Amino acid sequence: MRIVVGVKWVPNTQAVRIDPETGTLIRKGVPSIVNPHDLPAVEAALRLRERVGGEVIVVSMAPPPAVKGLELVLGMGADRAVLVTDRVFAGADTWATSYVLSRAIQKISAEIGRVDLVLFGHETIDSSTSHVQAQVASWLDWPYVYYVSSIEPLGDNAVRVERELEEYEEEYVVELPAVVSIAIKAMKPRPVSLQSKLRAKLERRIITWTNADLKLDPRCVGLKGSPTVVAKTVDMPEVPRKKEVYRPRDPKDAARWIIRKMVEDEKLREVMKGIVGDEL
Amino acid sequence: MMKMDCEKLCPEWPCEPPEEYKDVWVVVEAEEGKLSEASLQMLTPGRAIADKLKENLVGVLLGYGVSQLAEEVIKYGADRVIVVDDERLSTYYPRVYGSAVVELAKKYKPSVILVAGTRRGREFAPYVANSLKAGITADCTDFDVDETTRDVLLIRPPFAAILLAYIKTPFRRPQIGTARPNVFPVPKRDEGRRGEVVLERVEIGQESRMKLISRRKVEKARAGVEKASVIVSGGRGIGGPEGMEMLRRLAELLGGTVGASRKAVDAGWADHEMQVGQTGKSVKPILYLAVGISGSAQHMLGVREAQRIVAINIDPEASIFSQADYSVVGDYREVVPALIEELEKIRKGGVKALREILES
Incomplete structure (x- = not known):
């Protein structure tokens, strides 16, 4: 089974701080990482390969520093990685991203071998849209399914998946080729082996494709190929709050201050009425 | 109106x-003979956009045995409902459901398609957008209309949640957006409202390459945070799963439920279902009691609609203090047990016990 896993190189949003003076984002010096929600998808691919054999290929559309992230994923045990990188791909929305990724997957099928399964993580920490999975499935005209918590091979031509909706647990059989989106924390990703990481580096198992290789119309990629445009950004309007801060003498004092607010504040009074009744 | 220069645009786009x-x-999604509340909520921004554009608000109702729900959609504000009542839609598959929407959209050419950001909605909406070679914006928190170009502005907070991005798709139609459940209220139901119901057929094929094997309704043991009027939420400052248990007791006394920040969920102390914030749920309780939560922009985005926020935090510099109504600087390990003790007295002794506490 040849499995492609899409991963994204994202700014570590946990490291983004807000400038207390201006209230704006401090982006400078924010390190990028492999999107953590993609790692369960890598893990799922490696487990499938262990069961049925085959190959795991990681694909990322990203600027060249993403090589570092791809090395980590190779260190987890992926067989090779494809970095799709070109200045013309910059500024892509999810539509333009899915276009490039799906063309890269088709090129893998044509040049490396038929791709049976494409796995993605549930969402990225920097935009959390969950769009690209369905968009890629649409380009490839393959069946697809989201929120998958477990995936089992059924011979060479199908997988059995379990997934969760708000109120349902469902089980599907999906014929290959297909796109499957793995739920957050569905599987614990294995650690990176430094040895595999080094070996992958020595064996040059990262392939780089630019648009000279993909030959896509520059009007369909990057910012130009994005149907959505950011017209403007504004500060998030502040919600008016009372902002009363109390430094209590002791815990009992703290508790009684909160209870007092629950009587004095007419909104919170509703909650207190729920406890003592309407006679309040 | 902007002049189209087709030479400049991607040839993939019509x-x-x-x-x-x-x-x-x-x-509009329907399940077990009922309209989904999240879909009804989308009629609120839908109505507002339609009024600004002076166009009709149309509900699109797909499924099997759903025709009788069409009038309901009108009562919630639609001018027209397009219904596809088809046995092939009795089992939801994202490609089948999505293709049905695509087929209708190619026929009727709507300027805007809104989809509730339920799990299914988030699954099929990007398929619809891609098949129509149109743009899509996820998790909108508001919408507006550019009066000169008539472009819809799809407003969403990017990851840091202190900014709002206004997104438009000037060259492509339809303009497609999703919003998470509970970001918008369900519109007021108008029993007397009249509208048009259009029965449609679609050519959609069956999903031959994917099959639903089993489906089981899971009863969620806890009341969800989405509906709770009181939420006691724990963050990283809780320090461990036993802290969440303490919060559960407090929530019970207040007649509410327990929530958590992403950090508490990532640490494994709380279930993802309980997560409040940009990547979790949007909530609108009367009282949101944030315990050991620092107050990141991403978290606070999920509680914008809370009527009152009360915070307990040991760090006097915590940013939640400037975003809450009432804050106590203190160690929750002491403050919460004290609060539990007082509330237990009040539960037992009623108004009299409450008066005693207030007068002491």
Whole structure:
């Protein structure tokens, strides 16, 4: 089974701080990482390969520093990685991203071998849209399914998946080729082996494709190929709050201050009425 | 209206003038003979956009045995409902459901399609957008209309959640957006409202390459945070799962439920279902009691609609203090047990016990 896993190189949003003076984002010096929600998808691919054999290929559309992230994923045990990188791909929305990724997957099928399964993580920490999975499935005209918590091979031509909706647990059989989106924390990703990481580096198992290789119309990629445009950004309007801060003498004092607010504040009074009744 | 220069645009996009597209669609999901509340909520921004554009609000209702629900959609504000009542839609598959929407959209050319950001909605909406070679914006928190170009502005907070991005798709129609459940209220039901119901057929094929094997309804043991009027939420400052148990007791006494920040969920102390914030749930309780939560922009985005926020935090510099109504600087390990003790007295002794506490 040849499995492609899409991963994204994202700014570590946990490291983004807000400038207390201006209230704006401090982006400078924010390190990028492999999107953590993609790692369960890598893990799922490696487990499938262990069961049925085959190959795991990681694909990322990203600027060249993403090589570092791809090395980590190779260190987890992926067989090779494809970095799709070109200045013309910059500024892509999810539509333009899915276009490039799906063309890269088709090129893998044509040049490396038929791709049976494409796995993605549930969402990225920097935009959390969950769009690209369905968009890629649409380009490839393959069946697809989201929120998958477990995936089992059924011979060479199908997988059995379990997934969760708000109120349902469902089980599907999906014929290959297909796109499957793995739920957050569905599987614990294995650690990176430094040895595999080094070996992958020595064996040059990262392939780089630019648009000279993909030959896509520059009007369909990057910012130009994005149907959505950011017209403007504004500060998030502040919600008016009372902002009363109390430094209590002791815990009992703290508790009684909160209870007092629950009587004095007419909104919170509703909650207190729920406890003592309407006679309040 | 902007002049279209098709030479400049991606040849994958159909080059059509935006003004050929009219009406605001809301795809309405139905399950077990009932309209989904999250879909009804989308009729609220749908109505507002339609009024600004002076176009119709159209509900699109897909499923099997759903025709009798069409009038309901009108009572919640639609001018027209397009119904596809088809046995092939009795089992939801994202490609089948999505293709049905695509087929209708190609026929009717709506200028806007809104989809509730339920799990299914988030699954099929990007398929619809891609098949129509149109743009899509996820998790909108508001919408507006650019009066000169008539572009819809799809407003969403990017990851840091202190900014709002206004997104438009000037060259492509329809303009497609999703919003998470509970970001918008369900519109007021108007029993007397009349509208048009259009029965449609679609050519959609079956999903031959994917099959539903089993389906089981899971009863969620806890009341969800989405509906709770009181939420006691724990963050990283809780320090461990036993802290969440303490919060559960407090929530019970207050008649509410327990929530958590992403950090508490990532640490494994709380279930993802309980997560409040940009990547979790949007909530609108009367009282949101944030315990050991620092107050990141991403978290606070999920509690914007809370009527009152009360915070307990040991760090006097915590940013939640400038975003809450009432804050106590203190160690929750002491403050919460004290609060539990007082509330237990009040539960037992009623108004009299409460008066005693207030007067002491």
